[in-house]
Amino acid sequence: xxxxxxxxxxxxxxxxxxxxxxxxxxxxxxxxxxxxxxxxxxxxxxxxxxxxxxxxxxxxxxxxxxxxxxxxxxxxxxxxxxxxxxxxxxxxxxxxxxxxxxxxxxxxxxxxxxxxxxxxxxxxxxxxxxxxxxxxxxxxxxxxxxxxxxxxxxxxxxxxxxxxxxxxxxxxxxxxxxxxxxxxxxxxxxxxxxxxxxxxxxxxxxxxxxxxxxxxxxxxxxxxxxxxxxxxxxxxxxxxxxxxxxxxxx
Amino acid sequence: xxxxxxxxxxxxxxxxxxxxxxxxxxxxxxxxxxxxxxxxxxxxxxxxxxxxxxxxxxxxxxxxxxxxxxxxxxxxxxxxxxxxxxxxxxxxxxxxxxxxxxxxxxxxxxxxxxxxxxxxxxxxxxxxxxxxxxxxxxxxxxxxxxxxxxxxxxxxxxxxxxxxxxxxxxxxxxxxxxxxxxxxxxxxxxxxxxxxxxxxxxxxxxxxxxxxxxxxxxxxxxxxxxxxxxxxxxxxxxxxxxxxxxxxxxxxxxxxxxxxxxxxxxxxxxxxxxxxxxxxxxxxxxxxxxxxxxxxxxxxxxxxxxxxxxxxxxxxxxxxxxxxxxxxxxxxxxx
Ligand SMILES: Nc1ncnc2c1ncn2[C@@H]1O[C@H](COP(=O)(O)OP(=O)(O)O)[C@@H](O)[C@H]1O
Ligand SMILES: [Mg+2]
Numbered sequence: 365x366x367x368x369x370x371x372x373x374x375x376x377x378x379x380x381x382x383x384x385x386x387x388x389x390x391x392x393x394x395x396x397x398x399x400x401x402x403x404x405x406x407x408x409x410x411x412x413x414x415x416x417x418x419x420x421x422x423x424x425x426x427x428x429x430x431x432x433x434x435x436x437x438x439x440x441x442x443x444x445x446x447x448x449x450x451x452x453x454x455x456x457x458x459x460x461x462x463x464x465x466x467x468x469x470x471x472x473x474x475x476x477x478x479x480x481x482x483x484x485x486x487x488x489x490x491x492x493x494x495x496x497x498x499x500x501x502x503x504x505x506x507x508x509x510x511x512x513x514x515x516x517x518x519x520x521x522x523x524x525x526x527x528x529x530x531x532x533x534x535x536x537x538x539x540x541x542x543x544x545x546x547x548x549x550x551x552x553x554x555x556x557x558x559x560x561x562x563x564x565x566x567x568x569x570x571x572x573x574x575x576x577x578x579x580x581x582x583x584x585x586x587x588x589x590x591x592x593x594x595x596x597x598x599x600x601x602x603x604x605x606x607x608x609x610x611x612x613x614x
Numbered sequence: 615x616x617x618x619x620x621x622x623x624x625x626x627x628x629x630x631x632x633x634x635x636x637x638x639x640x641x642x643x644x645x646x647x648x649x650x651x652x653x654x655x656x657x658x659x660x661x662x663x664x665x666x667x668x669x670x671x672x673x674x675x676x677x678x679x680x681x682x683x684x685x686x687x688x689x690x691x692x693x694x695x696x697x698x699x700x701x702x703x704x705x706x707x708x709x710x711x712x713x714x715x716x717x718x719x720x721x722x723x724x725x726x727x728x729x730x731x732x733x734x735x736x737x738x739x740x741x742x743x744x745x746x747x748x749x750x751x752x753x754x755x756x757x758x759x760x761x762x763x764x765x766x767x768x769x770x771x772x773x774x775x776x777x778x779x780x781x782x783x784x785x786x787x788x789x790x791x792x793x794x795x796x797x798x799x800x801x802x803x804x805x806x807x808x809x810x811x812x813x814x815x816x817x818x819x820x821x822x823x824x825x826x827x828x829x830x831x832x833x834x835x836x837x838x839x840x841x842x843x844x845x846x847x848x849x850x851x852x853x854x855x856x857x858x859x860x861x862x863x864x865x866x867x868x869x870x871x872x873x874x875x876x877x878x879x880x881x882x883x884x885x886x887x888x889x890x891x892x893x894x895x896x897x898x899x900x901x902x903x904x905x906x907x908x909x910x911x912x913x914x915x916x917x918x919x920x921x922x923x924x925x926x927x928x929x930x931x932x933x934x935x936x937x938x939x940x941x942x943x944x945x946x947x948x949x
Contacts, residue, residue: 415826441828453826455819457883461627466812470828474809481807483628488809493621502620506627528828 374423446530656784669888671845677882680818685746691865693847706772719847
């Protein structure tokens with residue numbers, strides 16, 4: 365098994381609260397891995413530690429075998445680590461074209477060009493169009509993002525993360541708050557991500573989790589309660605007691 | 615729909631943002647026409663052009679990158695003194711002096727940019743205000759260099775490009791300032807439409823997502839702050855050169871505060887707001903001062919309060935109403 369992302373004894377506390385508690389975690393290359401756990405378990409904090417939004421209290425993060433614990437957020441993106449946010453973080457005044465073009469332009473290293481016109485950059489235009497088409501955003505590509513329906517905004521969250529062409533993609537409850545009908549389309553997009561992208565999905569809907577994941581990690585009070593393939597996790601008595609009890613599956 | 619057509623639409627959308635609209639061309643033609651139509655107002659037109667350039671500078675950081683400043687006069691004043699001193703002691707050539715003013719202010723922007731990288735809007739307001747106050751006090755106490763409270767006198771400007779002598783009517787002054795404004799405006803317009811400009815908007819809209827999209831926030835902010843400082847320095851240099859005088863007033867707090875007002879009136883984030891705001895502000899100032907000189911600040915203060923409380927829709931309606939009223943008042947007033 366080739367490793368995409370790994371943490372070693374990762375800890376984070378906020379004052380008295382331990383949000384991440386000695387987590388040793390491995391995301392395999394090309395994984396379809398789910399991270400589950402009750403609200404407040406520390407899932408979002410974990411993603412924030414992986415992406416550099418938060419600094420760990422102690423421990424280490426490695427991306428493709430390289431220590432990135434001290435690497436800046438934007439440099440982690442450059443190294444192939446992208447994420448979505450549980451609560452929409454979009455460029456509200458931009459259109460989907462502009463937002464995807466921005467991510468693409470940064471990936472292509474264009475951000476320091478002060479005088480080049482965006483539309484004259486054929487590579488930028490082509491790759492932006494490809495992302496918009498892939499995530500079916502082409503029909504609304506000229507609307508202001510802030511005015512779009514919530515479901516579309518969730519789609520843009522994923523598209524923007526994917527536009528960074530990551531090798532590791534972290535999805536923090538991508539379908540949270542999305543109406544049932546649109547959830548399916550959204551999860552189809554997640555399921556349709558290229559196989560070589562390693563995906564970590566945080567999700568509460570157990571049906572979606574068990575359909576998507578080949579491996580599941582259960583986080584409770586900041587520490588890993590259980591990890592294994594879906595059947596193992598579903599059978600684990602500690603998991604059933606601590607978590608699945610409320611959401612009994614199957 | 616085929617891939618190709620989406621690509622074409624993406625290109626068209628990106629092009630639309632930088633296309634020259636007829637209204638823009640009209641705007642600049644009007645600015646040139648003003649030279650012929652208002653031959654007795656050239657001095658105030660020159661002031662408007664300079665204020666407009668200064669406002670474009672603030673728009674670059676406020677409207678595009680979301681950095682608030684209450685001390686933008688620091689760069690304006692620094693550019694003014696640099697250009698004034700350069701003219702007095704080194705060379706009377708206006709364009710060389712302009713470059714010196716821009717360079718000096720840009721350098722000051724670069725050096726002070728670490729102060730605005732972190733912190734809330736409030737800390738940025740305080741820090742920028744503080745820098746401007748420090749400079750103002752320095753200019754005051756370095757009397758041997760700046761002339762202190764008497765101002766920097768004895769500036770003799772050479773002719774622009776060795777061809778056009780400055781005159782007392784402000785003919786060359788206005789055309790010179792307008793030309794510099796136009797060139798720098800076109801450059802700014804180009805920059806905000808570039809990948810760099812897009813990344814500034816990303817930072818303004820959502821710094822968290824910007825960094826999660828690979829945008830190095832700090833370096834981009836340093837770059838735009840430096841650029842904006844150079845623009846403000848150009849405006850200051852133009853004032854020093856066209857009035858052949860620099861007073862402590864170039865660094866005064868009210869200059870920074872007025873500038874905010876200019877941008878609030880005209881609207882931030884589309885570059886023309888600074889120019890429209892400068893025209894409206896100067897007209898307003900002129901009109902109010904002509905019938906009630908001592909209460910000018912009262913009216914402008916009241917205006918500001920109503921403006922900000924009024925909300926966006928009201929502001930837009932308000933501009934139209936004010937512009938209409940100003941036009942009517944202007945027709946009635948004797949001058
Ligand atoms: N920035 C923060 N400051 C203080 N406490 C925080 C912060 N972020 C998260 N927490 C706390 O850490 C714990 C884990 O939160 P979070 O990672 O958001 O959980 P989850 O995403 O699993 O619902 C919670 O108790 C939460 O209140
Ligand atoms: Mg969460």
